[in-house]
Every structure is written in C-alpha cells, then in structure tokens.
Amino acid sequence: MDGLLLVEQALNGVQLGVMLFLMAAGLTLIFGIMDMINLAHGSFYMVGAFLTATFTGLFDSFVLGLIVAVPLAAAVGVVVELVALRTLYRRDHLDQVLATFGLILFFNELVKIIWGPVPLRLTPPEFLSGQVELIPGAPYPAFRLAVIVVGIAVALFLWVLIGRTRLGMRIRAGASNREMVTALGVDIAPIFTAVFALGAGLAGLAGAMAGPILAVEVGMGEQILILTFVVIVIGGLGSIKGAFVGAVLVGLVDTFGRVLLPAAFKLFLDPSTADGVGSSLASMSIYILMAAVLAFRPRGLFPAYG
C-alpha cells in the first residue's frame, strides 16, 4: 500500500465524515439544546432525499430540486414539532424515544404510500458527475468534493449563527437555563421551533446530498441514524464543534479500519480468514472509538454546557 493510496483513503474518510456531520449537526442541536431525543431525525433525512429526487425529476435540475426540497423538509420538521413533539419536552427521555420511534414507523409508511416500495433514482447533476484528478492516478468523484464543500459551508454557517448572532445567544441561553430565560421575558417556544426547523432542514440537506451517492429508499434514515448518534456522543451533546470533529474522526476511523485491519491480519493469518476477521473487527472500530472516548471523556470531546 503506497502513500498516495493512503492519502486518497484519508480523503475518503474526511468525505464520509463531512456527510455524517450534515446529519449530526441538526441532531446535536436538538438533542443538546432542547434536551430532546429525536429518533425521527433520520426520517427528515429520508424525506429530504425523496423530495430532492422528486423535484430533480420535475425540474430536470438537481440544484433546483435541492433548493425546493430542503425548506420543505424543514417545514415538515416544524409541523412535527408543533403537532407531536412540543408536548414531550418536559417528559423523560424514554417517552421521547417511544414517541419518536413511532414517528419513524409513521414516516416510513407514509413515504411507502406516496412513493411506493421501490428505491428512487437520483443522480448527480451533469457538472458534478465527472472526476477530478486531485491525487495523481486516482480520479476523485466531483460530487464527493461538492459534499465536502457543502459540509464545511454548513459548519461555518452554524458557527456564526450560534456563536455570533442574537438568535444564537438566545438558543445557548435557553439551553443552559430555560427557566431563567423565560423569566427574563424571552418566549422560548418559537426559538425551539426555529431550532427544530433548522435541524430538520439540515437533515433534509444531508439527505439531498447523500441521495446521488446512496440508495434513496424507505428506511434509509435508520441506517445513518446509528452512525449519527455515535458521532454526537463522541463529539459531546449539543456541540457543533464536537459534531464536526466527531464526524471526521468516525469517518477516518471507519475508512482506515476497513482498509488497514484486513491488511494487518494478513501478516499472520491466511488471506480469507484475515479478510473475515479484519472486516468483522472493522465494523466494530467506530464503537471501540466511542467506548475509548467515553472512558476518558465521559461527556464527549467538547461538551456544550454545564
């Protein structure tokens, strides 16, 4: 395995991480700031992907499809927050898990009723469907580079929004002491609705960006939701910075685990056993990472508030 291949794999790891970050950012906001466990976050991701696929077909343009689909996913989030989740904020986490798990089932069935059971087709736009030769001899898909760019743009946007604006200040205040903020005359309910819309919109954006790379199918949200929870637990609940670092860490560990572990076992096992053992261990690598992080930093790498 030469150096260039390792560089390419590092790029792959970062790209996977950035895609996970798009999901994790919204989830960590809702989880950390509103103290709400929302298992249905994956459903917004699925809705985002399905809407993007539909509107891309309608307008014959991926960019237009995405521009229409992401606000719609956010709107779905607002409706869910107003109708179902608002009553759950003061309930304990188990109630929230049960209720939002119910929402997963609801959304999966709804999507199946509207779009049918067969996966949809979504391809990258023409101008991003080629490859860019960043590393000599290893053309890299242009769309994956676009995912990295979008992910970093979202990270900057959130950093400014949460850290540098009045709304961000209120969100942070509401997160650390809800009663005090309310006593000072700030109506916290619309702020939470706004955070939820933001989270759902980000999940929708993640779905739209993942759609051309992954299968747009019923149940796609649950596949990525587990990884996303791992990311935010590693990063620290509620922390955007933690979500970014956690996502890139998970992406890198997962990618290098898949590449290096089977190769490492081949040094002392026969090839087919090494492949089996190595890949089994690789599928555990991110959970081992999570356990290791929690052993030393029980509240994650960058815990958001006291």
Add this chain to the structure above:
Amino acid sequence: MRSIILAAGTAVLMAAQPASAQELKIGMITTLSGGGSGLGIDVRDGFMLGLEHVGGAMGGLETEVIEGDDERSPEVAVQLADRMIERDGVQIVTGIVWSNLALAIMPTLARSEVLFVSPNAGPSALAGEGCSPYFFNVAYQNDNNHEAMGQHVQDAGYERLFLLAPNYPAGQDSLTGFKRYYTGEVVGEVYTQLGQLDYAAELAQIRAAEPDAVFFFLPGGMGINFIKQYEQAGLKDEIPLFGPAFSFSQDILGAVGEAAVGVYNTAQWSPDLDNPANLRFVEDFMDRYGRIPSLYASQAYDAALLIDAGVRAAGGNLDDTEALIAAFETAQFDTVRGSFRFNTNHFPIQNFYLREVVQLEDGTLTNRLAGTVFTDHTDAYAQDCSM
C-alpha cells in the same frame, strides 16, 4: 360509520373462530418495512398473485394468508413464527428473504412440524448435513447464482478478479460458490459490512489492485450504493462489473439507471423466459402492480404454485405431515422457470441463465436473456444430506 364498525367486528369474530380441518393457513413472514422491504413486498405480491392464479384456494382448500413483518430481524422473525404457529395455527410458513432469518426460525418450525417453503433464502447450512425434511427451497441454493457467474467469467477469459461481498452467511456462500467455478487469480477479496453505505475505501482498493473485472454480491440498497459510487468513480468504463442476479435485480435497476446498462448477471429466471406460465405471470404482475416483477417475485409466485400442487397431491390432508412432505417432493406445477424439480435435499435442480441489463424504448431498465450457463444444475451440498 356504524356499518363499518359492525363489519369490522364481524371480521374480528370470524377471524377468532378455530381453524377447521379443511382450512389452509399460511404464515407469510417477510420484510415489509425498513431496509430491504422492496424485496419483501415483491415476495408478498408475487405470492398473492400465485394464490389468485390458483383460484384463491390452494390444493382446493380454503386458504388464509397471515402476514407478518420481520423487519429484517432474526429475533422478530422467530417471535412471528412462534405466534403464527401457537395462536394462528399455520401449517405452512413462507416469505423469508434473508438467510440469517431462515436459519433463525428453522428450529422452531421443525419442532412444530410446520413446513417452511422458502421463496428465497437457501443457506448452505440447510442444504447439506443440516438439511431438514420440513424445509423446501423453491428458489436456489445460495451458491448457485454465484457459481453460474464464476463459470461465465471463467469461460469469458478473465484472469484477474476482484471479489466483494457482505460479511454474513449468504455473502460467504456467494464467494465460495463463485470460486468453485472460477479458477483464475483473485487479486482482492473484500468482505464489507451488512448495510454498508459508503464504498469509497473499497473502490480505491479496486483501482489500486488493477483487476480484469470485479465480481460483487450486494443485494438491495447496498448494491444501489455500490453501483452508483462505482460509476461516479469512473470505474465502470475501465473495469467491467459482474454479479449474480441480486446485484442487478429489478428492484435495483430503476434506482441505479444507466449505470447498470450492459452489465451481465446470472439467474435461474428472467422476465423474458419464453414459456406460457412466465408470460402470464409477468403480464398479470405488471397489470396488477404496475411494475416489472423481480426475481424474488417470480420465486414467491412459484412458492404459491408449489404449495397448491403439493397440498392437492396430498389430497388436501394437512394432518399427515409425512405424506404432505412426500407430496411436495414430487409436486408437478407450471413453474415460470420452464423446468424445475427437487433434489434429495429439497433444493431445486434447474437451469441457470446469463442475463444482460438493457434499456427498453420507454426508458425502463430490465434484464434480457443472453445465454445458458448451466443445464439441470444442482448444488454442492446435496450429497451430505441424509434424507
């Protein structure tokens, strides 16, 4: 409104009445929600069309199909099997798509002497020493489609192959089967996670290994992920892809689009197989459900026909399980595959075909026959089965 409630109440009362001896109850345990549900829904729809084609009464008995969603989880499948046997009193179970689920529920079914007609899952563990008189596979032994592709790749003269399959029983069966008939060099063999989303790391390995061709087995959404990413990485024009039918099944083609056109795959069935039973099946399926049937739907349709023929041959007597098994072993029915018979281990002896992915004039993608790879092919495990 009141009449609806009354009707619903009556239906519940009727459902609660004990089964008479003249009623056939079939447990349809399959994946209807979550990942892989496209496959389970095709199985259910294919089976229900088969039931309709035999007049709604299998073997002349009043037939009730009880559906259960296994969510692709072995635990849920076992619970469903227990409930359907204990509470509903089903005599036959079918529907299971995934091999790990089939292995999980088999002990329960064998203990209760309930027949298991598998419309898809055919793990090697149930084909050799572990074969069971209660298990009938109406689809294939898991290795078969991969063996056929191994033979084709060998015949076509490829010498350096890169192999890729998920790390679960059917994935290991897949590569074992492929290598049973492909004897050239294997430059890379990678087992990926079940349900893996991103294949960038594997694609970089493939490019670095410079193989003549890639053989991959990734059913359902995994295959869609892989084929899309393979094309986006620019590999499709450089290194040809080969796979079993599952990697290019009808449920996948719509989602991957042109990325799959021109690719060869192997199966025991194709939508354009020319026999009267298949013509009727494909036409009626498209009429009813508005889509081209997948391989899975064709297998489930045959499962329904097998149960009909088996129960009929046993004279409608469901109480004598031994006689019922004997009747199933020799049951004659008009399979959509043209020819089909059971081996001693209750797995099929049948032909395997080469298929090519083509685009129809209306833009739909589908598979077309491109040759025959094996005639009357059996599996490698039957001689270890002591039935």
